[in-house]
Amino acid sequence: MKGDELMIVLLVDDEKLQLMRLQQAVEDVLPDAELRAYTNPVQALEENKTAKIDIAFLDIEMPQINGIMLAKQLKAKNPRVNIIFVTAYENYAREALNIRASGYVSKPANAKKVQEEINGLRFPVEIKTNKVIKAKCFGNFEVFANGAPLKFTYSKSKEAFAYLVDREGSAVTLGELNAVLWEEDHPSYLRNLISDIRRTLQEAGADGVFVKRHNECYIHPEAIDCDAYEYKHNNPVAIRNYRGEYMIQYSWAYFHAE
Numbered sequence: 001m002k003g004d005e006l007m008i009v010l011l012v013d014d015e016k017l018q019l020m021r022l023q024q025a026v027e028d029v030l031p032d033a034e035l036r037a038y039t040n041p042v043q044a045l046e047e048n049k050t051a052k053i054d055i056a057f058l059d060i061e062m063p064q065i066n067g068i069m070l071a072k073q074l075k076a077k078n079p080r081v082n083i084i085f086v087t088a089y090e091n092y093a094r095e096a097l098n099i100r101a102s103g104y105v106s107k108p109a110n111a112k113k114v115q116e117e118i119n120g121l122r123f124p125v126e127i128k129t130n131k132v133i134k135a136k137c138f139g140n141f142e143v144f145a146n147g148a149p150l151k152f153t154y155s156k157s158k159e160a161f162a163y164l165v166d167r168e169g170s171a172v173t174l175g176e177l178n179a180v181l182w183e184e185d186h187p188s189y190l191r192n193l194i195s196d197i198r199r200t201l202q203e204a205g206a207d208g209v210f211v212k213r214h215n216e217c218y219i220h221p222e223a224i225d226c227d228a229y230e231y232k233h234n235n236p237v238a239i240r241n242y243r244g245e246y247m248i249q250y251s252w253a254y255f256h257a258e
Contacts, residue, residue, distance in 0.1 A: 007033040007125050008051060012044045012070065013059035013086060021108050022057055022086055028111040029118055029234050041065040045073055053081050054125045055118075057105065060087040071101065080123040115234070124237045132206040135165045137228040137255070138238075141247040145204035156181055156189075157196040161219075162247055164210070168229065169221040177217070180252055228255060 009026055013019040016039055023037050036051075038044035041062050056074055060067035071083045083101040086109055103117040133150070136142040141162045143150045152158050163180055164172060178190050194212055201210050209223045221229060228246070230238035246255035 007054045009033045009035050010044060010048060010053045010056040010058075010074075011035060011037040012039075012041050012056070012062070012067070014039050014041070014062045015059070018059070018086075018107060018109070021110075022105075022114075025109045025111045025114045026057065029114045032233060041067075041070050045070060048074075049077070052078060055082040055084060055102075055121070057084050057086050057109075057114075060085055082121045082123050082125070084117050118234065118236045119239055121236050124240060125235075131223065131225045132204055133201070133209055133224040135162075135224055135226040135228075137162075137165065137226060137247055138242050139245050140249050141165075141253075145206060150200060150204060152200050153196045154193055157193045157200070159250060160190075160193050161197055161210075162250060163252070164217065164219045165221075165224070165226060165228075166247065166253060167218065169218055171216040171218045173216045175215075231257070 007030060009030060011019060011022055011026065013022060019037055019039055023035060026033070026035060033054075036044070036048065036053075038047075041058075042064050045065065053074060056071065058067035058070055062070075065073075067085055067087070071085075074081050075083065084103050084105055085101055086105045086107060088107045102122040103120060105113045105117055132145055134144045134147075136144070141158070143158065143161060143165075150158075152161070159181060160177060163177065174187075174190060178185055178187070181190070181193075194217060197210055198207070198212065201207055206223070209219050211218055211220065227238045227241060231242055242255075242257065247253035
């Protein structure tokens with residue numbers, strides 16, 4: 001998951017081996033999240049008093065403070081923290097429901113179990129970003145600059161930019177781009193589109209997004225906020241927003257959902 005403010009995930013289990021398994025599973029699902037792992041629940045609570053925890057994976061059976069007590073204290077500080085219990089016991093279900101936990105991961109934890117719970121978070125995690133350009137690919141393709149629709153001079157400029165977003169940083173030859181946009185060659189019109197894309201992005205303060213060199217062009221995917229990219233990084237918000245529709249106004253568009 002990308003962005004200036006990382007998702008913060010708290011992991012607490014007094015059994016070191018189980019904690020290591022859990023940490024690896026969460027890293028597999030959320031490779032860009034900030035993970036804070038503890039075997040001591042008291043230390044976990046003390047060192048995260050002021051932190052905005054997005055998700056907390058908590059073992060239930062722990063000394064000093066069990067997972068239920070720890071969850072209550074975390075929710076007292078942040079009612080929208082997502083609590084996911086990691087346990088081999090089922091007899092805590094009723095008490096867990098009383099504090100509105102997001103779900104359970106049975107031990108031993110693995111990426112598949114973690115992914116299922118991340119997909120169903122009670123409070124979806126929104127990731128803040130200061131990226132100027134935001135591309136919305138699910139449904140109709142739309143592109144925004146600082147929250148406002150980005151207005152190209154030509155409609156085909158938007159489609160050309162959409163194709164570059166779809167290619168996710170791979171270089172596209174001018175011939176390939178021309179073939180995607182038209183059945184016949186329109187080299188002069190294509191030059192106008194490229195100039196339009198460059199000028200529009202520069203005016204929006206995002207001139208580093210688009211690159212044209214020799215006979216090819218591409219974008220820097222890390223310079224834009226894109227729901228399709230976030231989906232591939234297991235962002236639960238993006239996963240929830242995908243309804244099987246991707247850039248539906250363009251016949252060439254196909255989303256390779258993993």
